[in-house]
Amino acid sequence: MMKELAMAALAAGGVCVADATSAFLPLTKGWDKTFPQSDKVEHAKVTFRNRFGITLAADVYKPKVGNCEQGTGNGRAGAPRTPKLPAIAVSGPFGAVKEQSSGLYAQTLAERGFLTIAFDPSFTGESGGTPRYVASPDINTEDFQAAVDYLISRDDVDSGKIGILGICGWGGLAINAAAVDTRVKATVASTMYDMTRVTANGYFDKEDNAAARKAKKEAMNAQRIKDFKSGTYELGGGVPDKLPDDAPQFVKDYYAYYKTPRGYHVRSLNSNGGWNKTSALSFINAKLLAYAGEIESAVMVLHGEKAHSRYFGETAFKMLKGDNKELLIVPGASHCDLYDGGGKGAIPFDRIEVFYRNHLK
Numbered sequence: 001m002m003k004e005l006a007m008a009a010l011a012a013g014g015v016c017v018a019d020a021t022s023a024f025l026p027l028t029k030g031w032d033k034t035f036p037q038s039d040k041v042e043h044a045k046v047t048f049r050n051r052f053g054i055t056l057a058a059d060v061y062k063p064k065v066g067n068c069e070q071g072t073g074n075g076r077a078g079a080p081r082t083p084k085l086p087a088i089a090v091s092g093p094f095g096a097v098k099e100q101s102s103g104l105y106a107q108t109l110a111e112r113g114f115l116t117i118a119f120d121p122s123f124t125g126e127s128g129g130t131p132r133y134v135a136s137p138d139i140n141t142e143d144f145q146a147a148v149d150y151l152i153s154r155d156d157v158d159s160g161k162i163g164i165l166g167i168c169g170w171g172g173l174a175i176n177a178a179a180v181d182t183r184v185k186a187t188v189a190s191t192m193y194d195m196t197r198v199t200a201n202g203y204f205d206k207e208d209n210a211a212a213r214k215a216k217k218e219a220m221n222a223q224r225i226k227d228f229k230s231g232t233y234e235l236g237g238g239v240p241d242k243l244p245d246d247a248p249q250f251v252k253d254y255y256a257y258y259k260t261p262r263g264y265h266v267r268s269l270n271s272n273g274g275w276n277k278t279s280a281l282s283f284i285n286a287k288l289l290a291y292a293g294e295i296e297s298a299v300m301v302l303h304g305e306k307a308h309s310r311y312f313g314e315t316a317f318k319m320l321k322g323d324n325k326e327l328l329i330v331p332g333a334s335h336c337d338l339y340d341g342g343g344k345g346a347i348p349f350d351r352i353e354v355f356y357r358n359h360l361k
Contacts, residue, residue, distance in 0.1 A: 027047070028126070033100075033103050033104075034100050034262070034263050035103065035340065037107075040063065040111045041061045041062060041107060041110040041111055042062045043060065043061055044062075046058050048147075048149070050143055051142050052139055054129040054139070055129075056120060056143060057098070057125065057127045058098065058147070058150070059117065059118045061109075061115070061117070062115050062116075063085070084157060085114060085161075086158055087115040087151040087157040087161065088106070088109055088114050088115075088116045088117075088164065088165055088356065089116070089117050089119065089144060089148060089150075089162075090106045090116060090119075091120075091143065091144065091174075092168045092169060092190075093168030093169060094168045094170060094193060095275065096265075096268050096269070096270060097120055097124065097126075097265055097267045097269075098119055098125060098126075099265050099267070100268060100339070100340075101339040101340055102118040102119075103118040105190075106118035108349055109349070109353070109356075114163075114356065115157055117147060117150070117151065119143065119147055121143050122136070122140065122143055124269060125268075131233045133274070134275065135279050135283070137173070137195070137196060137282055140170075141176045141288075144166070144177035144181070145180070148164070160185070161361065162183055163359070164184050165189075166187075166189055166190070167339065168339075169193040169195045171188075171189030171193065172196075172312065172316070174189050175189050175192070175299065178297055178299060179290075179291040180291075185359055186297060186298040186300075186355065186359035187298070188302060188356075189299070189300070189313065191302065191303055191313075191338035191339070192302075192309065192316065194312045194315070194316065195288065197312065197315075199216075200283070204311070216284060217284065220280065220284075227276075227277075227278065233276035234276065235274050235276055236274045236276065236279070238273055239251075239255050239271065241259065243255055248308070250308040250335055254270065254336060256336065258270045263339065289316055292319040298355070299320055299326070300325075301316055301320075301325075301327045302352070303328070303329055303338075304333030305329050305333055306333060306334045307337075308334075308335055313327070324359065326355065
C-alpha cells in the first residue's frame with residue numbers, strides 16, 4: 001500500500017523580504033540546473049516568505065535589457081528605462097525542484113519576454129519548513145500565492161499582468177490557487193495531476209471506495225505513531241533505483257527522467273528518497289478543484305496525447321467555465337515529455353506564449 005502511495009506522489013528591481021540565510025539550505029551559487037543556462041536572460045536567486053512564515057527559495061529569470069523595449073525615463077526623451085514586465089511564477093512537478101522542469105519553463109518564458117520565477121515548494125529543495133519532504137494542499141496553494149506577492153512587490157513587474165504555471169501535481173495546485181487568488185490573470189496547468197483525486201481514489205479511480213481509503217488511512221496513521229516514537233519521518237521512496245520488468249510504462253518514463261542525467265538532481269525528492277510516508281494524509285481528505293468552476297481568469301490545460309495522467313486534465317477542463325479556457329493536447333506526447341520536451345520538443349512554448357500574451361494585457 002505504501003508503495004502505491006509513493007507512486008501517487010510522483011508526479012534587479014526586486015524586493016526580497018527574507019534573506020538567503022533563512023532558507024533551509026544555503027543557496028547554491030553555481031549553475032546546477034538540469035538544463036543549459038541561456039545567454040538571453042539574467043538569472044538571480046531570491047527568497048521570500050509565505051503566509052505560514054516559511055521561507056521559499058526561487059530562481060528569477062529576467063530578459064536581458066537588450067531584449068526588452070526601450071522607453072522614456074527620468075524625463076529625458078530616448079533614455080532607456082526598465083519596462084514593467086508581465087510575470088509568471090512556475091513550480092512542479094510534484095516531488096521535483098526548481099533546478100529541473102520548472103526552471104526550464106521559467107527560463108524559456110523569460111527568453112520570450114516575461115519575468116519569471118521558479119520556486120521550491122515549502123519543505124523541499126532550498127526552501128524552508130520542517131519537517132522536510134511533506135506536502136499540503138493548503139500550504140502548497142499558499143506557496144503560489146506567496147510567489148504572486150513577491151512578483152507584485154518588484155518594481156520591474158506589471159502588477160496587473162501576473163500568471164502562474166504548474167507542472168504535474170502542481171498543475172492541480174495552480175488551478176486551486178487561481179480559484180482563490182483574483183490577482184492571477186492567467187494559469188497554465190501542464191501535464192497535470194489532481195493529487196487529491198489520485199491519493200484518495202488511486203490511479204484511474206480503481207480504489208475509489210471507502211474500504212480502500214480506510215486501508216490507506218490506517219497505514220498512514222500507524223506510520224504517524226512510528227514517526228512520533230522515533231522522532232523522525234520515514235520516507236516513502238522516490239522513483240525506484242531498479243524497475244521490475246513489468247513496471248507500467250509511465251513508471252519507466254519517470255525513471256528515464258528522474259534517475260538519469262536527463263533530469264536527476266541531488267535535491268529532488270523523486271530522484272532520491274521521496275516524500276515522507278504520512279505526507280499524503282492531508283490530500284486524501286481534501287478536494288483541490290472544488291471551486292474550479294468559479295475561476296473567471298484565463299486557464300490553459302496542457303496535456304500529452306499519450307499521458308497516463310491525461311484524464312486529470314480533461315476532468316479539470318470540464319469543470320472550467322468561460323470562453324477564456326483552453327484545452328491543448330500535444331500529439332504523441334507522454335506525461336514526462338512535457339517535463340523537458342522529451343528530446344522531441346514536445347512542450348508547445350509558442351502556444352503557451354500566445355496564451356499568456358493574450359491574457360496578460
